[in-house]
Amino acid sequence: MAELVVVGFDCLTDADGVLTELTRLQKEYLIDLEDAVVAIRGQDGSVRIKQSVNxxxxxxxxxxxxxxxxxxxxxxxxxxxxxxxxxxxxxxxxxxxxxxxxLDYGINDDFIRSIGDTLKPETSALFLLIRKSQPEKILAELSGFKGHVIRSSLSPEQEAKLQAALARAHPPSPSDGVEAAGAAVASLPGTG
Incomplete structure (x- = not known):
């Protein structure tokens, strides 16, 4: 069964950046996405939705x-x-x-619009339908993106661990490694 995760970002381009990274990680078989959608709320309040599957x-x-x-x-x-x-x-x-x-494949468009309408101007959100993943490796790769969980179908423990990892995200430095993000997450969809 696929898990739904919606992550909000304070930057217009972060949701696109994370999706680009997840697409790369999908080619390495670290995550299996059923669907992914980016919602961007502009300064004028309009919401633009970008489907990953045309x-x-x-x-x-x-x-x-x-x-x-x-x-x-x-x-x-x-x-x-x-x-x-x-x-x-x-x-x-x-x-x-x-x-x-x-057709309405994957994540429901009305659900995407309703969440998109709640975003603050000049922010973005990433909607993911995840079949399975390797959470430690994924969060280590995405440690430079700071976000917050808006909605998810994860267990309360998994959601709390994901939120903690997203809150502590920082651009990796040479002396730092990625242990903080990897240690923050024990499991995400498809791993347990």
């Missing part, structure tokens, strides 16, 4: 491939597979993009 382009690509395949097969029946491929691909891409724009 469902419109994903739907268009998948629909285009399925449409092209079926179009080619139908085109073979009428002795014109190239026309069937082109027409089927175009129809499939259009219907896939439409269905992708109507």
């Amino acid at each position: 469902l419109v382009s994903l739907g268009a690509a998948g629909g285009g491939l399925r449409g092209a395949m079926w179009g080619s097969l139908i085109g073979l029946l009428f002795l014109n597979p190239l026309a069937g491929f082109a027409i089927g691909g175009a129809v499939g891409a259009g219907s896939g993009a439409l269905s992708g724009s109507m």
Whole structure:
């Protein structure tokens, strides 16, 4: 079961920075994210939401491939597979993009907007749906980002440990290492 964690940051760019680092760590198999979303509240109070998965382009690509395949097969029946491929691909891409724009994958958009509306101007939040993770290694890598837990589905003990690590975050210095962040966390989703 995936765990939801929403972390707020006092800087506009920190949520993006953490997501970039988590994407890198996902390639190293240290975390498995089901979904990630960044919400940024501008100085004017408007909330901008950045999805990590673009469902419109994903739907268009998948629909285009399925449409092209079926179009080619139908085109073979009428002795014109190239026309069937082109027409089927175009129809499939259009219907896939439409269905992708109507999907709500992962974290609920209404939930994201409701939390985004509570952010202070010129702050950001990172919404994570985590399948599993290696918490000690992740927090050690993210020790330069200071934030606070807004919401989570973690156990009270796990949430308290995460909050403590985020509150103590500081840019790493050569003499310091990352023991403070690693020692602050015993377990996060998927480790226990």
